[in-house]
Amino acid sequence: MNFETCDLPPGPSAPGVMQMGKLLRDPHGYFSSCYRLYGNTFTLRLPGRPPTVITSDSGVIQSLSGSGYDGPGRHVDEFRYLVGNNSVLFAHGEPHRLLRKAITPPFHGDRIRGYAPEMLRITDAHIELWKTGDQRQMTRESRKITLDFIVRLVLGIDDSARLERFSAAYLGYMNYMTKPLVFGLSAYIGAQQVYDYVRGCPARKNPYPMDILFRRAARNFRVVDEMLQEEIHKCRTWTAASGPARTDILAMLTTVRLEDGAAMSDAVLRDQLLTLLIGGYESSANTFSWALYCLLRHPDALARVQKEVDTVMGKQFQPEKVKELEYVDAVMSESMRLFPVALYLPRLLKESMTVGSYTLPAGIVLGPSMFLVHRDPAIWERPHEFLPERFIGGKQQVRQFFPFGLGVWRCLGAPFAELQQRIMLARLVSRFDLRLLKPDRIRPVHVGVMVGPTRGLPIQIDSIRA
Numbered sequence: 001m002n003f004e005t006c007d008l009p010p011g012p013s014a015p016g017v018m019q020m021g022k023l024l025r026d027p028h029g030y031f032s033s034c035y036r037l038y039g040n041t042f043t044l045r046l047p048g049r050p051p052t053v054i055t056s057d058s059g060v061i062q063s064l065s066g067s068g069y070d071g072p073g074r075h076v077d078e079f080r081y082l083v084g085n086n087s088v089l090f091a092h093g094e095p096h097r098l099l100r101k102a103i104t105p106p107f108h109g110d111r112i113r114g115y116a117p118e119m120l121r122i123t124d125a126h127i128e129l130w131k132t133g134d135q136r137q138m139t140r141e142s143r144k145i146t147l148d149f150i151v152r153l154v155l156g157i158d159d160s161a162r163l164e165r166f167s168a169a170y171l172g173y174m175n176y177m178t179k180p181l182v183f184g185l186s187a188y189i190g191a192q193q194v195y196d197y198v199r200g201c202p203a204r205k206n207p208y209p210m211d212i213l214f215r216r217a218a219r220n221f222r223v224v225d226e227m228l229q230e231e232i233h234k235c236r237t238w239t240a241a242s243g244p245a246r247t248d249i250l251a252m253l254t255t256v257r258l259e260d261g262a263a264m265s266d267a268v269l270r271d272q273l274l275t276l277l278i279g280g281y282e283s284s285a286n287t288f289s290w291a292l293y294c295l296l297r298h299p300d301a302l303a304r305v306q307k308e309v310d311t312v313m314g315k316q317f318q319p320e321k322v323k324e325l326e327y328v329d330a331v332m333s334e335s336m337r338l339f340p341v342a343l344y345l346p347r348l349l350k351e352s353m354t355v356g357s358y359t360l361p362a363g364i365v366l367g368p369s370m371f372l373v374h375r376d377p378a379i380w381e382r383p384h385e386f387l388p389e390r391f392i393g394g395k396q397q398v399r400q401f402f403p404f405g406l407g408v409w410r411c412l413g414a415p416f417a418e419l420q421q422r423i424m425l426a427r428l429v430s431r432f433d434l435r436l437l438k439p440d441r442i443r444p445v446h447v448g449v450m451v452g453p454t455r456g457l458p459i460q461i462d463s464i465r466a
């Protein structure tokens with residue numbers, strides 16, 4: 001369909017490449033200036049994609065928070081080469097419902113709470129050598145911790161040499177594949193094409209010219225893939241031999257049955273594990289960095305967190321007590337309100353839809369925006385200020401606050417993420433006095449596929465508290 005002739009909401013007229021450049025360099029500034037110029041619904045034209053109508057219209061948000069598949073589906077084709085075609089990210093309708101039903105039980109809050117002691121142990125292992133005067137890039141540090149959570153608790157790898165080999169190959173792969181160059185290329189030649197380059201090129205006798213760009217990524221991917229296959233195989237053999245119960249999420253996923261009674265095939269399982277890896281570490285690391293940034297910029301809130309943790313935990317940090325940290329929880333929510341790691345949720349319209357005075361045609365992308373809703377002055381008092389108290393003593397409605405997404409597509413790792421964030425934040429600020437380095441130069445930019453702080457959030461450890 002030729003969208004050029006459609007009557008879409010107004011938006012910037014700059015060429016798509018320039019719009020994309022601004023969005024990558026200054027995501028908050030770009031969204032805020034579009035909101036000021038065009039109101040709560042505007043159209044972006046990004047290269048390689050249908051027009052994207054960003055909106056904070058409350059009727060749209062309400063209608064997309066439902067639990068059915070009759071509305072638009074998710075549009076995240078650019079993730080295809082990161083997670084594989086069988087990922088839950090690309091399933092729709094009944095196949096999505098079935099896959100989600102199979103993957104969700106291991107993520108129920110009660111089960112996840114059992115991981116708290118292990119999460120504390122992993123966090124401590126990463127920070128035990130930190131000393132006064134050290135300078136660290138917090139996004140990088142939290143990436144290492146959150147990747148460790150996923151590799152140990154989701155994949156069940158606890159042999160340190162294997163863990164290191166896996167993490168190095170995975171990070172090598174991800175760091176390259178999330179570069180703007182690769183994203184740009186995938187918009188130009190198509191995500192499936194990039195997928196084929198990465199997964200096909202080590203095996204090809206006569207390489208394609210483009211293979212050279214992806215040679216190293218493909219090598220890293222091959223290590224990741226082989227190790228995942230080995231872990232799946234080990235886990236199936238272990239379960240068949242009735243070894244002592246494993247508590248990792250992979251062990252549970254190998255035993256689930258799809259509705260037709262069949263187990264997930266290795267290829268389907270591998271793609272779900274890749275999805276949990278990417279969903280679990282990068283978003284968590286950036287969310288954590290923003291929470292720390294907010295606290296270090298607000299000494300009163302920081303002092304209150306430290307006091308709460310000291311009072312609740314007493315002499316020894318007890319991971320099962322993190323659920324009592326009400327103010328830490330409020331800090332997490334307030335920082336996700338101000339700095340959600342995704343600005344909007346891309347949904348592909350299957351049918352035309354009315355938004356305000358516009359009838360949007362099928363085939364365009366609708367982007368309900370948590371960034372705009374979270375900063376809407378009609379919903380939030382003093383919307384740009386960090387005021388964690390607003391989250392104490394009451395749940396926010398989904399249509400006002402949705403950092404984990406909406407409806408049937410909502411993040412299924414949210415209970416895992418919330419627990420790990422609380423443990424990391426409570427542990428870190430109760431053990432160290434930290435300071436932001438050059439705080440005025442820190443601003444939101446696209447880091448890989450997420451919005452994170454510039455320069456990896458550099459901090460200094462001023463002293464050790466306990």
Ligand code: HEM
Pocket residue numbers: 074088089100150154275276277279280281283284287341342345403404405406407408409410411412413414416417418
């Ligand atoms: C603070 C950390 C996290 C944030 C902010 C976050 C955010 C999100 C968002 C915005 C979505 C898209 C939802 C939509 O389209 O409506 C999503 C989906 C998803 N997330 Fe997370 N996430 C986090 C952590 C995790 C973790 C730890 C895991 C797993 C270990 C995970 C696994 C997933 C999966 C599998 C999906 C796809 C769900 C589906 O297609 O049904 N996420 N997440």
